[in-house]
Amino acid sequence: MTDLPPVNEKYTGTIGEVVLGKGDYIVGGAKGMPFLSFEHRTNRRPIVAGEVYDTLVDYPELAANMFDGRQKDPVEWAYMWKTLGVDMICVRLASLDPAKGGTTPEAAAELVKKISDKTGLPIIVSGCGILDIDIPAFTAISAAVTDSRLILSKVDEDEYKKLATVAIANNHVIIGFANLDVNLSKQMNILLTDFGVKKENILTDPLMAPLGMGLDYSYSVNERIRISGLMGDKMLQQPLICDCTDSWNVSDAINEEDPSLGDARLRATWWEAMTAMSAIVSGADMVIMRGPGAADMVLGYCDELRDVI
Amino acid sequence: MPTAIEFFKLLPKTNCKDCGQPTCLAFAMLLSNQKAKIEDCPHVKQEAKETLAEASAPPVKTVDVGGIKMGGETVLYRHERRFNNPIAYALTVSDSLDSVAIAERVAYIKSLAFDRVGMIFKADMASIRNDSGDAENFARAVKDVCSAWDGPIVIESTDAACIEAAVKATDRKPLIYGADKDRLEAYVNIAKENKCPLALICDGPEGAVELVEAAEKMGFQDIILDLSAQNLKETLEEQTIVRRAAIKKKFKPFAYPMMNKVGSGEYAVATAVMSTLKYGSLVIFDDLKNYEALPLFTLRQNIYTDPQVPIQVKQDLYPIGNPDEHSPIMFTTNFSLTYFTVRADIEKSKIPVWLQIVNTEGLSVLTAYSAGKFEPERIADAFAESGVLSKSDGPVIIPGLVTRISGKLQELIGRKVVVGTNESRDIPKHLRELTSQ
Numbered sequence: 071m072t073d074l075p076p077v078n079e080k081y082t083g084t085i086g087e088v089v090l091g092k093g094d095y096i097v098g099g100a101k102g103m104p105f106l107s108f109e110h111r112t113n114r115r116p117i118v119a120g121e122v123y124d125t126l127v128d129y130p131e132l133a134a135n136m137f138d139g140r141q142k143d144p145v146e147w148a149y150m151w152k153t154l155g156v157d158m159i160c161v162r163l164a165s166l167d168p169a170k171g172g173t174t175p176e177a178a179a180e181l182v183k184k185i186s187d188k189t190g191l192p193i194i195v196s197g198c199g200i201l202d203i204d205i206p207a208f209t210a211i212s213a214a215v216t217d218s219r220l221i222l223s224k225v226d227e228d229e230y231k232k233l234a235t236v237a238i239a240n241n242h243v244i245i246g247f248a249n250l251d252v253n254l255s256k257q258m259n260i261l262l263t264d265f266g267v268k269k270e271n272i273l274t275d276p277l278m279a280p281l282g283m284g285l286d287y288s289y290s291v292n293e294r295i296r297i298s299g300l301m302g303d304k305m306l307q308q309p310l311i312c313d314c315t316d317s318w319n320v321s322d323a324i325n326e327e328d329p330s331l332g333d334a335r336l337r338a339t340w341w342e343a344m345t346a347m348s349a350i351v352s353g354a355d356m357v358i359m360r361g362p363g364a365a366d367m368v369l370g371y372c373d374e375l376r377d378v379i
Numbered sequence: 380m381p382t383a384i385e386f387f388k389l390l391p392k393t394n395c396k397d398c399g400q401p402t403c404l405a406f407a408m409l410l411s412n413q414k415a416k417i418e419d420c421p422h423v424k425q426e427a428k429e430t431l432a433e434a435s436a437p438p439v440k441t442v443d444v445g446g447i448k449m450g451g452e453t454v455l456y457r458h459e460r461r462f463n464n465p466i467a468y469a470l471t472v473s474d475s476l477d478s479v480a481i482a483e484r485v486a487y488i489k490s491l492a493f494d495r496v497g498m499i500f501k502a503d504m505a506s507i508r509n510d511s512g513d514a515e516n517f518a519r520a521v522k523d524v525c526s527a528w529d530g531p532i533v534i535e536s537t538d539a540a541c542i543e544a545a546v547k548a549t550d551r552k553p554l555i556y557g558a559d560k561d562r563l564e565a566y567v568n569i570a571k572e573n574k575c576p577l578a579l580i581c582d583g584p585e586g587a588v589e590l591v592e593a594a595e596k597m598g599f600q601d602i603i604l605d606l607s608a609q610n611l612k613e614t615l616e617e618q619t620i621v622r623r624a625a626i627k628k629k630f631k632p633f634a635y636p637m638m639n640k641v642g643s644g645e646y647a648v649a650t651a652v653m654s655t656l657k658y659g660s661l662v663i664f665d666d667l668k669n670y671e672a673l674p675l676f677t678l679r680q681n682i683y684t685d686p687q688v689p690i691q692v693k694q695d696l697y698p699i700g701n702p703d704e705h706s707p708i709m710f711t712t713n714f715s716l717t718y719f720t721v722r723a724d725i726e727k728s729k730i731p732v733w734l735q736i737v738n739t740e741g742l743s744v745l746t747a748y749s750a751g752k753f754e755p756e757r758i759a760d761a762f763a764e765s766g767v768l769s770k771s772d773g774p775v776i777i778p779g780l781v782t783r784i785s786g787k788l789q790e791l792i793g794r795k796v797v798v799g800t801n802e803s804r805d806i807p808k809h810l811r812e813l814t815s816q
């Protein structure tokens with residue numbers, strides 16, 4: 071019988087590590103393509119974050135119904151995620167937007183602090199998308215939460231200095247966003263490190279487009295970033311964070327009118343789970359999830375796929 | 380593919396021009412570009428032909444399974460080149476069902492079909508399983524399925540006599556599932572005789588080498604490999620090992636498509652997802668629900684698209700269906716998926732529309748809006764650039780998701796703005812209501 075040829079790749083690069091929360095979670099560190107133990111043995115798996123909102127304006131009802139009413143209180147909601155076993159909470163402060171409640175920076179900081187204290191988990195904080203409103207809020211939050219390293223989400227190449235300054239001041243982690251563009255991802259890392267953010271404080275968000283809405287692009291962008299990093303490109307070695315929650319905005323996923331498509335909640339759950347599986351197989355070191363069922367699947371699969379030495 | 384020089388070395392170098400080329404070198408260059416076939420040179424020696432065939436064979440063979448091409452891949456990552464032959468999905472039909480129940484089962488398999496922006500996503504194959512252990516009954520079940528199902532089929536049995544009866548019951552060339560070590564010789568003989576493809580049920584990659592080499596020794600190559608992976612991790616790792624060895628090391632025993640039998644339920648679907656992402660060519664389910672099928676079929680479509688198609692469309696005015704000076708004006712972002720979805724839904728309405736695409740650097744509507752790239756100023760600039768407002772006095776429709784900027788936009792363009800739908804799929808209904816007023 072002919073012997074099997076060796077198929078291990080000899081990579082020279084290592085993906086960076088980012089320490090989160092109270093130092094109890096580390097993301098990154100890959101030395102090979104995901105989950106291939108014959109190439110690189112590790113028992114670290116991708117980190118799974120559960121998403122909560124501080125307002126349910128614009129939050130899809132199909133998803134809201136899965137949280138037994140606890141979605142009405144973001145602290146309870148976050149705690150429910152913890153009991154489901156996720157590693158992290160993603161807090162979306164949509165109500166900072168005056169059109170959705172106009173929460174003050176102080177109130178936002180208090181909420182994030184409460185969630186951090188109650189769950190003990192690392193937190194990703196995302197604002198309302200209006201920079202002038204988000205910056206004061208991020209400033210208040212990062213000063214209020216000092217016993218846990220936060221992830222501040224997120225900056226692009228046009229406007230990164232203000233939020234980077236906030237992150238540097240309190241040694242929090244920042245996400246550099248690049249819209250499905252390998253070169254831009256690299257550029258973001260260069261801009262942020264030139265500005266003074268340490269590499270161990272930067273995550274890359276390559277934009278995880280959901281299934282049916284550009285997942286094909288994201289899947290390949292993730293693979294290209296990861297392969298370049300492993301081949302030694304030092305400016306493409308930040309851990310990748312993939313937000314899979316947009317799956318719940320895809321009309322095929324949530325269509326409740328066409329009975330031939332089957333149960334919408336189960337379908338949307340699969341939509342997000344398949345988006346997340348595509349993310350972790352193509353290189354994601356961290357995923358953000360909306361549905362508890364999908365998050366549970368991904369946690370289980372990650373546990374199985376990693377190598378427990 | 381060998382280089383021109385490698386081809387040249389194997390040619391007679393007489394420049395006799397019988398191939399239609401002025402010189403052997405010119406012919407060698409065509410060969411290396413796959414623009415000529417070695418048979419076009421009548422003087423090349425048999426052994427040279429074999430050497431060439433060996434060197435130029437694709438790293439993964441293409442196996443025809445009842446009209447579905449499996450394998451034929453040349454790369455490990457889809458960004459290098461488009462994956463060639465999409466994975467197929469099959470559902471089992473038990474031969475312990477009576478004819479009426481089989482008809483129902485086939486109807487169910489057929490119901491897993493979805494029309495998606497002009498593409499049909501569907502289950503590809505029926506896999507008839509010999510639960511009864513009875514040859515005659517198995518043949519009857521194959522006939523029942525074939526009378527209701529036009530597509531390719533798989534026949535599953537561990538008994539050579541049953542396989543033989545089933546193969547004889549149809550003129551299709553079913554995939555035979557499958558031969559393990561013990562059944563290899565008998566099954567290869569049946570497959571060879573009837574020109575059917577055969578699945579080899581292997582004990583992982585190492586087991587595959589043994590079985591493939593034995594089958595090849597019998598002169599048989601229409602092989603699909605089932606590595607018998609027991610879980611997600613084995614599926615990922617073993618299929619990666621096999622495909623890497625085939626493509627990067629030209630390891631001949633692995634130059635075949637791979638398949639999985641997954642059962643039913645959540646874990647089965649997850650395994651199918653893994654196989655779809657990582658080099659599988661066929662998955663057989665015991666069952667698959669519609670809410671599992673649509674996302675899975677969508678995933679397959681995504682993974683097998685051409686990675687070279689740009690993600691952005693050009694900022695421009697796109698007339699859809701001959702719009703005139705009163706036709707509605709719609710606009711959206713230049714993310715290609717947004718554009719194609721909106722365009723398809725407008726076409727569905729059969730109402731002519733001027734569609735203005737705004738450069739949002741490839742972001743979808745909501746993402747572009749929150750990134751500040753879908754602002755009223757930007758939209759007004761695009762309108763001015765294309766002159767659409769002077770082409771039609773029809774209503775200007777704003778995507779429902781960004782209603783909040785309609786006031787500002789109205790101010791900037793000096794025209795009333797009508798609020799459109801949140802979802803692209805509601806566009807036809809909205810357009811019809813709007814134009815009937």
Ligand code: SF4
Nearest residue numbers: 394395396398403420
């Ligand atoms: S037919 Fe063959 S030998 Fe003659 S010129 Fe062409 S390649 Fe050369």
